[in-house]
Amino acid sequence: MNKHTHTNMTALAALSLLASVSAGCSSNVGDYSPRVICHNANCVEPADIDEDDTPAALRESLELVDDEDRPLIDGVEIDTFWFGEEERCLFAHDLNNLETASDFDVPVNIITQHLEARALQGKPITRSADRFSVLVELKGHVGTSKSEKHTEEQRLEHVGCAVNIAQRLAASAAVSNYQLEVIFTSFDPALLIDLSEDEGFQILRDGDRITARLGVLAGVPKPLDSQTQPIDAFPEEAGIDFASVHPHWTRHASIRAYESRGWSLGLWMFSIVPETLDAIEVYRPDYVTTSEARALTRWLER
Amino acid sequence: MKKSLALLLLTSLLFLVPATAMGEDPPRPEQPDKSIDASAPEKKGFLEFGLNLRTDLGVHPLRVDVGFRLPKLEVLLIADPMFVFDKQSSTDLIFFFTPKKVHPYAGWRMTTIGLVDGRQFQQNLLMGVGLALPEFLDGRLRGQWGFELAMATVKHGGGLPSETLSFGSARSYLDLVNFAMFARYDFQLGVF
Numbered sequence: 001m002n003k004h005t006h007t008n009m010t011a012l013a014a015l016s017l018l019a020s021v022s023a024g025c026s027s028n029v030g031d032y033s034p035r036v037i038c039h040n041a042n043c044v045e046p047a048d049i050d051e052d053d054t055p056a057a058l059r060e061s062l063e064l065v066d067d068e069d070r071p072l073i074d075g076v077e078i079d080t081f082w083f084g085e086e087e088r089c090l091f092a093h094d095l096n097n098l099e100t101a102s103d104f105d106v107p108v109n110i111i112t113q114h115l116e117a118r119a120l121q122g123k124p125i126t127r128s129a130d131r132f133s134v135l136v137e138l139k140g141h142v143g144t145s146k147s148e149k150h151t152e153e154q155r156l157e158h159v160g161c162a163v164n165i166a167q168r169l170a171a172s173a174a175v176s177n178y179q180l181e182v183i184f185t186s187f188d189p190a191l192l193i194d195l196s197e198d199e200g201f202q203i204l205r206d207g208d209r210i211t212a213r214l215g216v217l218a219g220v221p222k223p224l225d226s227q228t229q230p231i232d233a234f235p236e237e238a239g240i241d242f243a244s245v246h247p248h249w250t251r252h253a254s255i256r257a258y259e260s261r262g263w264s265l266g267l268w269m270f271s272i273v274p275e276t277l278d279a280i281e282v283y284r285p286d287y288v289t290t291s292e293a294r295a296l297t298r299w300l301e302r
Numbered sequence: 303m304k305k306s307l308a309l310l311l312l313t314s315l316l317f318l319v320p321a322t323a324m325g326e327d328p329p330r331p332e333q334p335d336k337s338i339d340a341s342a343p344e345k346k347g348f349l350e351f352g353l354n355l356r357t358d359l360g361v362h363p364l365r366v367d368v369g370f371r372l373p374k375l376e377v378l379l380i381a382d383p384m385f386v387f388d389k390q391s392s393t394d395l396i397f398f399f400t401p402k403k404v405h406p407y408a409g410w411r412m413t414t415i416g417l418v419d420g421r422q423f424q425q426n427l428l429m430g431v432g433l434a435l436p437e438f439l440d441g442r443l444r445g446q447w448g449f450e451l452a453m454a455t456v457k458h459g460g461g462l463p464s465e466t467l468s469f470g471s472a473r474s475y476l477d478l479v480n481f482a483m484f485a486r487y488d489f490q491l492g493v494f
Contacts (some may be wrong), residue, residue, distance in 0.1 A: 046465040186321045220476070248477060271465075271477035273424065273454055274390060275412055278359035281388075295462050298417035301391060 034280070034288045036127055036296055037135055039268060040093055041107060043073065043293035047271060053079045053093045053219025053266075057107050062114045064293050072293045073180070074126040077268075078107045080165070082150060084142030084160035084235040089161035095144050108165050112172035119178040127297065128204075131179035131211065133260050134169055136162050138195075140188030155194050163200035170210045181211040183242055187227035189234050192216070196238040205239075210212045215242030215266070216258070230258050244268050244289060247279030252281070254285060273297060341418075347372055352381050352488030359450060360482050361392040367488050374401050377399070378409075389416025398432060405432035411452060415460070422460035427453045436486070445487045452477040455456030 038061045040052035051057040064072040081092040081101075092101040115132060118125045125132050138158055141148050150158060166182040173180035182204070186192050192214050195201050204212040218228045231254065234240050242267035243258040259265060266287030269276045272295050280288060290296045331413075347370065355366040364382035367379035376398035385391035396409030411426035428450060435445030460465040468474040 048462040049471055173418075248480070257479075269477055270473050271454070271457075272415075273477055273480070274361065274392070274415070275359040275480065276477065277390070277415065292462075295417065295422060295460070298419065299415060301418040302304070302416050 022272070032284055033128065033300060035130075035133060035291040036072065036274040036293060036300075037133060037266070037287055038073045038293060039270075039289045039291045041076050041078050041091075043291050045292050045294055047291040049270075049291075050097075053091055053107075054100070055102055055110060056083060058107055058110050059114075062291065063112070066076045066297075070129075071288055073131065074128050075135065076111065076242055077135035077289055078111075078165075078301075079137045079139055080158065080162055081139045082142050082154055082161070084148065084154055087154075087157065089158065094139070096199055104161055104165055105168075109170050112169060113184055113203075115178055115180075116176040120175040123201050125178055131181045133181045133183065133287070134166075135183045135185050135215070136165055137217065138162055138186040138188065139189045140186060140191060140227060146217045150188075150191070155191055156189065157251075159194045159198050162195065163198055163204070166204055166212060167200065168212070170204060170207075174209050180279075181213070183213045183215045185215040185217050185242070185244060187217045187219070187229060187237075189229055189254070191239060192234065193238050196240075209291065213242055214238060214246055216240055217244050217268075218250050218254070218258075219246040220267070221241075231261075231282070236261075241267065242287075244287065247283070248275055308417075310485055315425075318439060321405075326393075331366050343401075345494065347494040348490040348492050350378075350487075350488040352486060354484060354486045355480060356484040357481040361411075362387075362390075365394075367394070367486055369488070369491075371490065373413065374399065376400050376405070385414075387477070390414065396428060405434070405446065406430075407432060407448070413454075416491040417460045420460040422462060423453045423458050425456040427455050435487075442490050443487055444490055445485065448484045448486070450482045452480050452482065472490075 035045065042052045042054065042056065042057035042061060044060045058076065060160045061073065061076060066072060078091060079093045080093065082089040083090050083095065088103040090101045090283055091104050091107045095250065111134065115125050142150055152227055162184055169182060184192070184195050184201070196214060200214060205209060216234055219225065221228050241263050243263045245255060245258070246269065247267050255265065265281055265283060265285040267276070268288060268289035269290060272290065272292050277299060288296065343350040350367065350369050350371055352367045353408040354367050362382055364384060365379055366381045366383060368381065369376060378394070378396045378398065379393040380396065382391040382393055389414070392411055392413045394409055394426060396407050407430055409428040411428055414425060414426040415422045415424065423491060426494045430448055430450040432446040432448035435447055437444050455467045456464060467478050
């Protein structure tokens with residue numbers, strides 16, 4: 001190899017490196033704008049997990065608007081927890097604050113009152129001026145430990161509670177004439193399968209009052225956490241069409257596998273850090289579930 | 303008065319830190335260095351500059367090292383020219399303790415995130431360990447592989463409320479504590 005050839009190859013290698021680095025960092029989000037979902041009904045900064053799934057945080061989150069009175073969010077995620085010992089359907093992330101946990105009808109009333117009021121005043125109900133999304137998460141355990149799984153009867157009770165939430169939301173949307181989407185999500189395949197077979201869910205899904213969907217959640221993998229299940233644990237016949245994953249903990253191949261099933265993608269996060277923002281740019285999910293709505297929308301609109 | 307005192311302290315630090323670090327030379331192989339005149343005094347202080355590379359998404363894949371190295375201490379400033387691509391930057395100040403081939407380190411990273419009407423700052427505590435990689439060009443090109451723990455301790459700025467790291471629940475810190483690896487190669491320029 002002569003010196004001239006060597007110089008050319010070095011220049012070519014340098015250009016290749018520069019091109020690949022530039023391509024890897026092309027981060028202009030342009031017109032891309034995912035639906036911003038309020039994580040655990042609590043996305044007012046500063047993020048405080050003690051306020052997750054509480055009526056006060058839900059009200060404050062729904063009232064987040066920009067200078068033009070446009071909402072900062074496109075929807076909320078509310079957690080439903082079936083408390084096995086008392087056979088109650090709670091609006092709660094877990095049983096750590098049982099004494100203050102609300103029943104499931106509390107968030108439904110807050111959401112419907114808020115949306116009805118804005119619809120009545122002719123104000124936009126979402127950031128994207130589109131349908132409002134409610135992600136109803138069904139927690140996969142019934143006690144303090146994540147190993148306390150539902151019995152078959154408890155699963156059906158929990159599913160019934162979740163469908164009841166959607167039916168009440170749908171009734172409000174029909175009366176006040178606003179667009180609504182309800183996505184039932186869970187880490188637990190059994191709950192999603194039971195939901196898919198529930199008559200109430202099927203009526204909602206097949207009807208035209210609202211959009212009703214099923215979605216898988218994935219986060220910290222085994223053995224660090226027991227909740228996330230492999231993709232093949234969710235059968236095709238369940239009709240799932242959405243996956244919301246945590247980008248730090250979900251492997252690239254798994255995310256591509258969800259997408260290859262034709263499911264739409266969501267990313268969820270606890271905190272906004274460079275890793276989560278880069279994941280949004282790489283995967284361009286349809287939904288982003290965040291605890292920091294103002295920071296996220298200001299980043300998206302930069 | 304306060305300015306004079308600060309200047310005095312700073313000047314003292316500038317002299318004390320190198321003096322403390324310039325204790326013993328690190329052990330070196332007994333092979334003679336063919337490229338350097340054996341009669342010339344061995345350099346103990348080096349300026350260094352080079353590239354800092356990584357594949358994780360915590361910082362940009364390519365940043366620039368500027369620093370100085372003494373026999374037992376290396377101080378490195380890592381700048382982020384790739385901020386032009388996405389309005390995000392991560393600037394590190396790191397202190398490596400380098401008595402042998404294993405280099406424990408501590409430092410600070412300031413990350414900035416561009417928002418529509420301002421900039422959020424995230425302050426990260428860095429801890430980790432580096433391992434020496436093979437040297438080239440008679441030791442003038444030195445490499446290091448490193449393992450890093452970064453903790454976003456404070457978020458502030460951008461017109462948003464400040465937030466501090468909490469270990470009260472896994473949900474509070476899971477996204478804010480991250481591990482990563484890096485590799486770097488720097489040219490060394492002996493100065494004294």
